[in-house]
Amino acid sequence: MSEQLKESLSAVMDGEADAFELRRVLDEAKADEDLRERWHRMHLLRDIMRGDIDNYAPQLRQTMWDGLNKHEEDEEVVEDPLHVVPGSSVKVSSPWLGRITGTAVAATVALLIVVNGGFFESDLQGEQNSGFANTQPATGTAIPVPTMYSTATAADRQRMNGFFVSHYQSRGMNMPGVEFAKFASFSTASFSGASFSTGEQTQMPPLADSDVQPDTQNEETSAIE
Amino acid sequence: MSLRYYCIFSLWLALVSTSLVTNQVWANEAEKLLMRMDKAFVELSYDGVFTYFSGGDLTSLRVVHKQIDGVQRERLVHLNGAPREIIRHGGSVDCIVMPGDDLVALEQSIPAGPFTRAFVRQFDRLSDTYSVEQFGEGRVANRMATRIAVSPLDKHRYGYRLWLDQNTALLLRSELIDHAGNRLEIFQFTQLIIGDAVRDEDLEASQHSGSMVNHLRLEPVPNGLPVKQAVMDWSLGWVPPGFEMATADIRRKPSSVENVSSLMYSDGLATFSVFIEPMPKHGAASMVSMNGATVAITRRVDSGQVFHLATLVGEIPEATGQVIIRSIRRN
Incomplete structure (x- = not known):
């Protein structure tokens, strides 16, 4: 995948692509599985950052939290099998501190999983074995990619x-x-x-609000929001 | 000293209660205007040109409306692109289109059902889910308008700004607004005649050269089955607060022998439909698309060994639609 295409993809995601760029990315995506995969990952990553991920995979978040909270309740040492959180081997005594560490671990784990791709393999197997033609792009994850x-x-x-x-x-x-x-x-x-x-x-063009009188502009904004 | 404070307090109280009462009156006034707006659409005669912006696309249409002997007559004429006219005579709809029109291509895929006037917009129950307020005046199509903001109280529906004609309460302009303040749809009259000047002959379709015209008649299907929720196979485990079932029926696509269960919900302003059909042999299990403010979400529903495909279409945010479609269950 060319750098230029990657940039275009970012622009589309940020809503900054023009119509031509958008069309190009869409055309490329038809044939390019890597591009679709990247598209999916970037969105997943963004959703995780925003905390929207539970809309797509509630079980992921829940499982992580359950796991982390269990450790917290048992006052166990938070292991660092991933070697990503320095100091996580310190015994956590404050629940408040634990929560912060927990969040950091959850975020890092999520990040690692996303970057490595291919999680929920077992679920994916289930989907594929159901015997239905599934014309979704094969992205290697079980999160349904519309x-x-x-x-x-x-x-x-x-x-x-x-x-x-x-x-x-x-x-x-x-x-x-x-x-x-x-x-x-x-x-x-x-x-x-x-x-x-x-x-x-992504393509909503900004419109000039010609009808709003200057003295009612604030009122209008507040009325809608 | 204490008397002085008491006086100030009373004055303050009086001011606050006056402003509360005024707000209340304004809200009621706005709701009354909305009811007048709905009546105006049905009862008034009007002939006008409006533009409609949706999904990044701008179209212009002419609408002629008249109620003759209690029967609603309406004619919509596309003024850009391929000629298309839609003639509505009571409950039947005649689409006059050119070959190659999207609607012709779709004819076999439109699930047809009984369309009765199943529900009316209920503005009196909007107050649970929207706040309705007047906000000043404006001018549209050279007419003075009262502006009304209908703002959602949660994230499960969109907001509206409406411009109502000060004389007749006819809707002159409307905007549909998402939570970020983007206008997803804009409807606006640019030219309008109201009243007796509207001529009966303008309700008739224009004469197009015969061979080029396709007639597409959409009318109530006699074998469509209106059903109560009690006998529907499907129900929704969750709908956003304020949404109630408006219609439920079983439809059939001309292209298929399979029944399509259809449910429609409304909160008085926003609506969404859910269609459930047996899983087609070929098709994506999951799909999302947007057309203006309308989202469509497709999702496979597993109930035991049988698979169905559910499609939700509605003027609601996608996230809300995703939750609703995941709550579909077989009765």
Whole structure:
């Protein structure tokens, strides 16, 4: 993978890529398993940093905490099999201190696992043995990596679009006016760069708020937030 | 001395209670306006052009609406791109599209069900989940508007800013806003006629050259089965506070013989639908896509030896959708 591509990938993640760069990364990702793998890891890493990871793998976090808390309760020496936390062999007596060390260990363990890839191998086996065609990119982890809309098969897109229209239609029939417009203007062209697994609005352009009067601007902001 | 403090305290109390009452009145006033807005959409005659920004895409449409002998008549005309007209006559919807239109390609994949007017927006129960406030005035399509902010009280739904016509309460502009303050969707009239000047003949479809036109009729399917939750095979273990089931029915895609169970939930403003179908032979087990503020999440549901595919579509944040779809269980 070229350095340039890596940079593009970062830019896409940060929402700083322009349309052309985004398109290039998407096109590359179709064929390049390494790129998809990297994409996945970068997101996983970011989610862990933000503490969002329990949305994806609650059991990972829980298992770690359970393990760490068990040590804490037993007032055992926190072993350092990973050799990553200097001083972790000191017997921890304060629960407060223990928690800090615990967090550091949890974070480091998570980081190591992510960097090394391939965790939850056993779960993955389970998924593969279930006998279903799984067209997700094979990323080597069992965390379900949602397929990007832009790389989905035609059948998958078709199915999903059918549901979009069905939803808009029901909603439009039940809520007049603007809701019906959503159904009426349905177009697959509206699937923009925002169809990534993170669901983030990476391509939302900043809009000039021309309608806000200067004297009501603060009021408006607070009203919405 | 103490009397003076007492006086100051009373004055302060009086001021505080006055402002509380005023706020309350304003909130009620705003909720009343929302109810008027919904009525206005149905009862008024209007003919206008609006723009709709969603998913990074801007479209312009003309809408003509009239209620004739108690029947809702509506015509939506796409003003950009491939010509498309949608004619709504009571409960039936006629899409007039050109060959190659997205809707034609999709026709076989749209699960059709009974569409009844199953629920109305209930603004009176919004106060549990949103705060509704007036915030000044604005001007849209050369009309004066009252602005209303509908702000979510939790992270499970989006916020709205609405501009309502001061004379008729018709919605002139709306914005759908996420928690970071991004506007995900904007709807805005640019030109509008309200009232008797709206002509009946403008409800009829334009004449396109015959061979180029595809008619796509979406109407209530007689074999669609509206069902109560009690007899649905599926239910949700968790929905965000304030969401209640609006409809449940069994649909069928024209392309398939399999039934699709459909559940729709609403909190009075936001909605989401959950569709559950037997696992297709080919397909991704997990998929996420966004169309404007609408997210769609697909996930495999395992119940014993049988696998199903669930798809959630709704105007809710993805994280909330992910939790909901994980709570699907077989009854």
